[in-house]
Amino acid sequence: MLSALNRLEAGDLPSDTVEAARRLLGCVVVRVLDGCVMAGRIVETEAYRQDDPASHSFRGPSARNASMFGPPGHAYVYLVYGTHHCLNVVTEPTGVGAAVLIRALEPLVGIEAMQARRGHPKLTDGPGRLCQALDIDRRFDGENLLGSETLYLLADAPRPAETILATPRIGISKAVERPWRFVLVDSWRRSD
DNA sequence: CAGAGGATCGGCT
DNA sequence: GCCGATCCTCTGG
Numbered sequence: 001m002l003s004a005l006n007r008l009e010a011g012d013l014p015s016d017t018v019e020a021a022r023r024l025l026g027c028v029v030v031r032v033l034d035g036c037v038m039a040g041r042i043v044e045t046e047a048y049r050q051d052d053p054a055s056h057s058f059r060g061p062s063a064r065n066a067s068m069f070g071p072p073g074h075a076y077v078y079l080v081y082g083t084h085h086c087l088n089v090v091t092e093p094t095g096v097g098a099a100v101l102i103r104a105l106e107p108l109v110g111i112e113a114m115q116a117r118r119g120h121p122k123l124t125d126g127p128g129r130l131c132q133a134l135d136i137d138r139r140f141d142g143e144n145l146l147g148s149e150t151l152y153l154l155a156d157a158p159r160p161a162e163t164i165l166a167t168p169r170i171g172i173s174k175a176v177e178r179p180w181r182f183v184l185v186d187s188w189r190r191s192d
Numbered sequence: 193c194a195g196a197g198g199a200t201c202g203g204c205t
Numbered sequence: 206g207c208c209g210a211t212c213c214t215c216t217g218g
Contacts, residue, residue, distance in 0.1 A: 046199070054199075064214055082211030084200045101199060120202080128200050171199055 001108060002028065002039055008153035010073055010146060017091040017098040020072075021047035021182050022164055024089060024100055028108065028154040031134040036113050038134055040105025040124050041156075043187040046169045046180055048088070050097040053174035057097025066142075068097040073146040073153075077131070077138055084128030085137045089145060089153070103127050103170070106187055159184060 008027055014020045022045075030039045048055035056065045056078070067076045068090055076088040076099045088099035105124035107114060114123045114133040124130035131137065136151065145153050163186065166179040 048199075056199075059215090062215075078199085079211095079213065080198060081200050082198090082213070086199060088199090103199085122201090126200070169199070173198090 002030070002154060005154035005156055008073070008146060008155040012155050013072055013089075013091065015072075015092060017049045017100060018047045018180055020089070020091040021045040021100045021180065022161075023158055024102070024153075025164060025182060025184050026156040026159045028156065029087075029102065029105060029130075029134065030152050030154060031110075031136065032150050033113070033135050036110060038110030038113050039108045039154075040130065040134075041108055042102055042104075043106050043184045044102075044104035045182050046101040046103060047182075048099050048101060048180075050092075052178070054169065054172040054176075054178075055097070055099075057099075061097065065097060068099050069095060070142060071144075073144065075140050075143040075145050075151065077136060077141040077143075079138065080128070085131040086127040087131055087136050087140070101127060102130065103181070104187075105130050107133075 014023055024042050024045050027042050028039050050057045057068045061069050071094050072091050074090045076090050079085055087102045090099045092098040107123050118133050122129055123133050140151050165183045165185050167181045169181045
């Protein structure tokens with residue numbers, strides 16, 4: 001199932017973060033844990049640019065968000081609400097703080113392993129849930145998703161614009177109106 | 193150094 | 206729908 005797909009390469013990722021958020025839809029997140037493979041297709045993303053009051057990078061670099069200013073294709077992983085981790089793919093050149101939040105996956109491989117980690121029917125539908133399902137936490141902050149053996153991305157064909165729904169982002173209190181959340185309509189199952 | 197507030201989730205009313 | 210959990214980071218004094 002995954003054998004037809006190649007690794008995502010730096011050239012696949014548009015330099016503009018909003019375009020990158022669209023491009024990542026349909027691509028696959030792979031997690032190798034103790035020789036067990038888990039994978040899911042990206043069906044929901046959000047763009048966070050540096051000139052964006054809702055972005056962690058808006059006020060410049062800090063200890064927490066440093067990896068947002070690192071090379072594109074690396075991971076930015078942070079803890080929210082003291083309980084949940086969120087996975088981002090860093091975009092834009094080194095020195096610019098921007099990233100794409102991965103909000104939901106369609107489970108493809110290793111579903112039983114995900115179920116065992118989650119203990120709840122919803123496996124990868126939500127940024128915190130998918131991180132728990134795939135065992136992703138701050139250890140992966142700064143990880144090179146284009147070269148890692150334990151957490152990496154596979155490219156799939158860019159999705160046509162008519163298959164992508166753009167909506168306001170979820171759970172933010174600033175720049176609420178920007179339609180920078182992107183969902184593959186085929187997998188639109190969250191009602192918001 | 194204290195305090196507030198999250199890019200969420202799950203259980204309960 | 207609402208609310209509590211839970212802890213790290215940033216802010217202001």
